[in-house]
Amino acid sequence: MIRLENITKVYKTKRGRHTVLDDVSFEVPLGTSLGIMGRNGAGKSTLLRIIGGAEMPSSGTVTRGSRVSFPIGFSGAFHGSLTGEENCRFAARIYGQEMKRVVRETRDFADIGDYFYNPVGTYSTGMRARLAFGLSMSIDFDVYLVDEVTAVGDRRFKKKCSVALKKRAEFGSLIVISHSVGTLRQLCDKCAVLDQGKLTVYDTVDAANEVYAA
Amino acid sequence: MSLLRGLVVQSEVVHAVFMRETRTRFGQYRMGYLWAIADPAIVILTIAGFFALVNRAAPYGMDIYSFIATGIIPYKLFASSAQQVGESVNGNRALLFYPRVLPIDLALARGLFELATYAAVFIVLMGLHGLYFQQLVVDEALYVIAGLTLASLLGTATGLVFCAIGVMSRTADRARGPLLRPLFWISGIFFTVDALPAHVRPLAGLNPVIHCAELVRSGWFVSYEDTYVDTSYVCLWILGLSVLGLILERHVRRKIEVA
Numbered sequence: 198m199i200r201l202e203n204i205t206k207v208y209k210t211k212r213g214r215h216t217v218l219d220d221v222s223f224e225v226p227l228g229t230s231l232g233i234m235g236r237n238g239a240g241k242s243t244l245l246r247i248i249g250g251a252e253m254p255s256s257g258t259v260t261r262g263s264r265v266s267f268p269i270g271f272s273g274a275f276h277g278s279l280t281g282e283e284n285c286r287f288a289a290r291i292y293g294q295e296m297k298r299v300v301r302e303t304r305d306f307a308d309i310g311d312y313f314y315n316p317v318g319t320y321s322t323g324m325r326a327r328l329a330f331g332l333s334m335s336i337d338f339d340v341y342l343v344d345e346v347t348a349v350g351d352r353r354f355k356k357k358c359s360v361a362l363k364k365r366a367e368f369g370s371l372i373v374i375s376h377s378v379g380t381l382r383q384l385c386d387k388c389a390v391l392d393q394g395k396l397t398v399y400d401t402v403d404a405a406n407e408v409y410a411a
Numbered sequence: 412m413s414l415l416r417g418l419v420v421q422s423e424v425v426h427a428v429f430m431r432e433t434r435t436r437f438g439q440y441r442m443g444y445l446w447a448i449a450d451p452a453i454v455i456l457t458i459a460g461f462f463a464l465v466n467r468a469a470p471y472g473m474d475i476y477s478f479i480a481t482g483i484i485p486y487k488l489f490a491s492s493a494q495q496v497g498e499s500v501n502g503n504r505a506l507l508f509y510p511r512v513l514p515i516d517l518a519l520a521r522g523l524f525e526l527a528t529y530a531a532v533f534i535v536l537m538g539l540h541g542l543y544f545q546q547l548v549v550d551e552a553l554y555v556i557a558g559l560t561l562a563s564l565l566g567t568a569t570g571l572v573f574c575a576i577g578v579m580s581r582t583a584d585r586a587r588g589p590l591l592r593p594l595f596w597i598s599g600i601f602f603t604v605d606a607l608p609a610h611v612r613p614l615a616g617l618n619p620v621i622h623c624a625e626l627v628r629s630g631w632f633v634s635y636e637d638t639y640v641d642t643s644y645v646c647l648w649i650l651g652l653s654v655l656g657l658i659l660e661r662h663v664r665r666k667i668e669v670a
Contacts, residue, residue: 250510253665267509274508279434290427291511293420
């Protein structure tokens with residue numbers, strides 16, 4: 198379960214204060230999934246980082262009743278001079294998971310061959326994303342935070358990702374950011390639109406899309 | 412989350428960052444970790460060699476090599492901890508992407524890393540010296556350990572303050588080097604407090620780092636005593652700096668952005 202109460206996030210910029218999230222509240226019970234739509238720069242990724250706990254809100258509280266993942270689909274946390282394997286070991290260690298299993302499962306899922314044992318700095322963007330996604334699928338979470346992950350990879354890999362995510366959605370929760378209505382329809386029960394810092398939750402993806410597209 | 416569970420998670424994270432640090436710092440070079448030891452060893456050998464050449468003897472029948480080493484290792488341990496812990500958040504910001512990793516974990520991991528490195532440096536350098544002269548006498552090993560531990564804590568606490576200031580202002584961050592560098596000359600690397608004129612001793616004692624060097628020397632050399640060491644004074648500094656550092660950390664916590 199994830200509950201957000203009166204979350205506000207304000208950034209100070211050179212041209213004054215900029216409110217990214219304005220009094221956002223919602224709840225995602227375990228076993229249900231929420232999609233989030235919004236324009237570029239609307240604050241979706243910031244919201245995801247706040248849900249995960251990587252960033253602090255300016256005010257308000259986040260309650261996490263379960264194991265929440267890091268934002269999936271972004272690969273900035275890899276160290277370029279370490280190999281894919283070493284980066285996996287690090288993540289396995291911080292989440293107290295069995296290292297051998299995480300390394301094996303990530304390697305099999307990412308399917309990037311011997312590159313797995315080369316420094317991440319030598320990877321292409323697609324390979325990084327494959328590693329990042331494989332890593333997050335091999336660590337046990339209850340809630341997966343997905344940030345536009347379907348935007349990367351070839352068609353086969355995309356298919357593999359959505360199959361893996363659907364499987365996770367059965368028992369846990371997904372909170373998915375996407376511009377693709379199709380993806381959201383596949384993965385989510387409810388859907389929210391983030392606009393001008395305000396978040397509104399709709400009961401179906403189509404209802405949200407009608408408002409968003411208008 | 413219960414306190415115990417929290418401690419388990421924190422130790423897992425600190426351990427992971429520590430292990431990663433060993434790979435990222437020295438991993439890409441040949442002989443890797445050896446450089447951690449070689450770096451201060453070169454400084455010590457240079458200074459000790461110079462002193463030996465100009466025939467400057469160390470006081471109280473200490474040999475010049477051990478004299479310099481027992482002074483410079485506590486100092487380097489302190490300064491290096493302050494430096495590395497001070498840069499821990501700005502240098503490892505990407506790791507904060509993982510919600511489990513907190514700024515304080517990055518600081519603690521680096522503090523422990525420096526302690527482990529300089530403890531190894533101490534053992535290797537003094538061990539080699541002992542092997543070469545076929546003689547190794549340690550007066551009070553516990554004093555040596557206490558001196559190094561205090562230097563490590565002092566450096567980590569100082570680094571914590573630097574770290575928070577560094578997040579707040581890049582400009583203030585620049586002041587770190589100029590603040591630390593003079594300590595090289597007044598932290599008892601080249602002298603003992605005993606050798607100073609009586610009226611200067613209390614003044615020299617204001618610098619907490621010098622107490623660490625004195626403590627290590629009094630523990631290492633049979634002929635030198637801990638007359639001028641005040642451990643509670645050092646502990647007071649450590650406590651004060653830690654409290655200040657943690658207060659500042661709470662203040663800047665919301666400002667750290669994971670780009």
